[in-house]
Amino acid sequence: MNQSAYYNPNFYTPVLPAGWVEYKAPTGQPYWYNTLTRQSTWTFPVQAVSPQSQQQEQPKEKKKKQIKKKIPGTHWLFVLTHDGYEFYYDRETKTSVWEMPKELEEPMKELERLEKEEKEQKEEESKKRKLEQEQKEEEETKKIKMEQEEKEEEEVNEEKKEEGKAEPTEMTEEDIMWQLEQMEEEPEEQTEEQPEEQPKEIKQEKVNEISEEERIRQFYELLKERNISPFAVYSTEYPKLMSDPRFELVPNNKQKTLFNKYCHELGEKLKNEQRNKKKPEEEFRELLESKVTEKMYFDDFRRKCKDDPRFKVIPSTREREALFKDYVKHHLSKKKKDPVGGYMMLLRETKEIRPGIRWRDAKKILEKDERYHAIESKLEREDLFRDYLETLQ
Known part of the structure; x- marks a missing residue:
């Protein structure tokens, strides 16, 4: 056994803590008496931990802030001190009272009601934020899949874009203008390039019964149905059109002229659409x-x-x-950078807000504007409203 763990005066004489005195019993065994507490002990007293060292070990409790609340509809403040005491302060007379004035009974109930609503609103918002966070986390897990879908969608779009490069809607205004210039410079093709014989599915006498305007309209309708491009070449498209009866409505010597005119007008139309189209x-x-x-x-x-x-x-x-x-x-x-400034601007802009207007009436007017909702606290909205009314008086 380790004897040094016990008090033995033959080995050393430890220092007694303040207030302690050593005595010996008739048997010679030492005991110690505390002059402050008037208690005795057979065990050698240990130095007590000072209050100062206890304060160093234990973190200091933060002093609670004093809370001030404006009582709705009055010029009084409800004050809760950092020690937990409550009193009421009159801003007009600059006086304080411990007991609640009778005139404040109803306004205090209104204050409690508003605080309860605000608390419920915050709890609701907290739940909503929590739900949004959960949804966000859930969306993050799906993000890789969604990005893959987007990638596949982009690849399909690229393929479609490649396939539709010849379509006028995919060309820029400069491309259209260049193509039109080229078409204007292109020399007229000789009629002998056309086949000498064309099918006669409509009898000439029947054709003569249709007005020229109607024949041209049907001819253009045919070109539109076949999706003729503004940059199409007559000799290339001719085999695709010749079998349609509407193509025969126009005399052979006018077919190419009307074809080119249609392409030119279509190109001008697309060019104008391209110019007016939003980015x-x-x-x-x-x-x-x-x-x-x-x-x-x-x-x-x-x-x-x-x-x-x-x-x-x-x-x-x-x-x-x-x-x-x-x-x-x-x-x-x-x-949302300056919600208070925006709210005050709203009050100044609202002509109905003038001295004597009640809060419940003003609220119905103001709540239609988003600057009203930018102030989340219902109590703060009313306080700012009343402060503004004071400036009008």
Whole structure:
């Protein structure tokens, strides 16, 4: 056994803590007496931990902040001190009272009701945020799959784009103008290039019964049905058209002239449409403005709007997401940078807000504006309203 663990005066004389005195019993065994507590012990007293060291070991409790609340419809403040005491402060007379004045009974009930509503609202928002977070996490797990779908969709779009390169809608305004210039410079082909004999499915006398205007209209209708391009060549398209009775309605010597005229007019029309057509970014921006909310994620936006033509004008998923984030960051966030300033501006702009108007009446007018909802606290909305009314008096 380790004897040094016990007190033995033959080995050393330890220092007694303050207030302790050593005595010896008749048997010679030492004991110790505390002059402050008047207690004795056979065990050698240990130095007590000072309150100062205890404070160093234990973290200091933070002092609670004093809370001030405006009592609705009055010029009183309800104050809760950091020690838990409550009192009432009159802002007009600059006086405080411990007991609640009788006139404040109803306003205090209203304050409690508003605080309860605000608490419930915050709990609801907290639940909503939690749900949104869960949805976001769920969406993250699907993101790889969705990106794969987007990639496949882009590949299909690229294939379609390659197939439709000859279609006029895929060409720029410069391409159309160049092609039209080339067509104007192209020399007239000799009529002997046409087959000498053409099928006569409609008798000449029957053709003569149709007006020239109607024959040309049907001829153009045929070209439209066959999707004749503005850059089509008459000799190439002729074999595809000759078997249709409407083609024979026009005399042989006018067929090519009307064909070229149709192509030229169609090219001019497409050129004008191209000039007046909105840029893809502008169309996509219109979609963002009409559908996106501040708490919406890109995946939600994509799922909701993927079938909208304005969504498809931007083929790249990365570019869509970049435009989406830029819109949310630089446009929606501006509305929330200074909610109080926006709310006060709303009060100043609303002509119905004048001295004597009741809060419940003003609220019905103001709640139609988004700047009203930018102030989340119902109590703060009313306080700012009343502060503004004071400036009008």
